[in-house]
Amino acid sequence: MELYLTFGIIAFGIFLFVKEYFTIDTSSLLIMMMFIVTGVLSPEEGFYGFIHPATLTLGCMFVLSSAIFKSGIIDGLSSKIIKIAKIHYLMALLVFSVVTAVLSAFINDAAVVAIMIPLALLVCKETNITPSKLLIPISFAACFGGATTLIGTGANILVSSYAEKSGLEGFGMFEFSKAALVLSAVGFVYLFLIAPFLLPKRTSDEGNKLEEDAENYTTEITLQSNCPDIDKTISKSKLVNDFKAEILTVTRQSEVLDDLSGDFILKEQDNLKILISPEELVNLQQAKGFSINGYNVINDLLNTNRQNNFAHTDDVPNEIIKQIVKVLVPVGSKLAGKSLKELNFKNAYDSTVLAMRQRDETILKNLNQIKIKEGDLLLMHTSQAPLQKLTSQNLVFVISHYQKKTTNLKKAIPAVLITIGVVAAASLNFTSILMSGLIGCLLLLTTNILKPQEAYEAIDWKVIFMMAGVLSMGMALEKTGGSALISHYIFRYLGQLDPRLTLSFVFLVTFLSTNILSSRASAALMTPIVISLASAMQVSERPFLVAVMFACAFTFMTPVCNPTNTMVYTPGNYKFNDYLKVGTPLNIIIWIVASFSIPYFFPF
Incomplete structure (x- = not known):
């Protein structure tokens, strides 16, 4: 009976993820509670996701990333990036893609893309490049970079932690980097040689x-x-x-x-x-x-905004000069899922939303009643003080003009050194990534690089709650024998074939599910299944686990398959079909290459 309940709850959960009746974290928690209420999982088992190593490690990575960004050190590179990008479209494509990929290997990819979007829009404004030719490649590059290290994506951390909890050896910081770099190299070739012909060219007028x-x-x-x-x-x-x-x-x-x-x-x-x-x-x-x-x-x-540009005047303080700004609601923003009325937005932030754009729909009526979504573009009438409040809490980020942070070397250098120490300690097996991450966060707080409140605000709690929720799906599958049953059927039809074909099938199913669900939900569902499958086939689990990680990272076909795709949707003036047109060929190429390259680096 518990097995049928498990499959029924998971099916209902997938339905919620697809229909988006609730935010993904709410849906994940609802699924977790259903497992507990029906008795499939005990309360201790259901809530275990909150203290799971993957969840705790991911929280540490949010804090470390925040320290890097708040120090302004990445903003220090902005002038050089802009200067090179203005040379030619291909140079802009190269510099934005490479820088994004490198940073995303060690820092939260959504935060990296949040920095790159206004820089890219500034370059587009001063050249004849259209944003639609640049922003999807930036998003894809973030996926490339995230796949190369253990801390690059939440799915990587989840798969490795789940393997350890199952009695298997976890993955090292750079253990799968060579295999990921092969796929990333293929992805970059696609971005530079093929994608420019598939990306839409939308005029700048559409951007306004x-x-x-x-x-x-x-x-x-x-x-x-x-x-x-x-x-x-x-x-x-x-x-x-x-x-x-x-x-x-x-x-x-x-x-x-x-x-x-x-x-x-x-x-x-x-x-x-x-x-x-x-x-x-x-x-x-x-x-x-x-x-x-x-x-x-x-x-x-x-016009007033252009004239003032937050400039000081003798009569009006800088903090209260009103202007029109375009802001984007990033992934993880606490504004998402609530209406302006529920947020008491005008009084709480001394700002008025004049218009809202969700995907390719512009909304101007009944704005107070509309639920804000991640990736929404808001046209706001505001002043500097409330705008700074909104941006400092990662509720929005400004894309109508680039606001460069001053690099604080007293905080930047220690923040970078601590982050390097966290990565090095885990890479050299001095300790686990969780322990090094916790120590790194503690150092950031005790050295006052981050205040406790800033550390708390740095954590994307929606992702944490979602992670805890989706982990319950994997635990329920494993406890009730659901993962063994699914792996039995896969083994029955594919187990006698070349293991590379089975691995290819696992990769295909995972990346297709990731384009519908989230990468973390797909990882939580597929990891216990592939562990059981490898055991039944009497081969190593590691190539299958790597396949799950890569399939979750290298997903490009929809605007909801990863957070960065969602973030560039509106600023790039994209349509849903643009992702299918550009992302589908790339996903197929990556799938084919991965089917041969993963077994080469991780033999069965």
């Missing part, structure tokens, strides 16, 4: 679509003497409640007021800049007391 669409939803009105909203607060005004308008600024006796709360009282002859849908604007024109001036607010604010 968010602003252009928002312009159609903004106007300026004046409150006449017979206006029903006079002496009413914003929260109780007809303008907000009946016409669903968003009030951006109020000009009163030549004074522009933009620090507006729901308790702000409107007065006669107030001049309001508002965001409103065309349909409601028609209704507003027919209402009494509202004089519509037809003013283009977005253009005005953008």
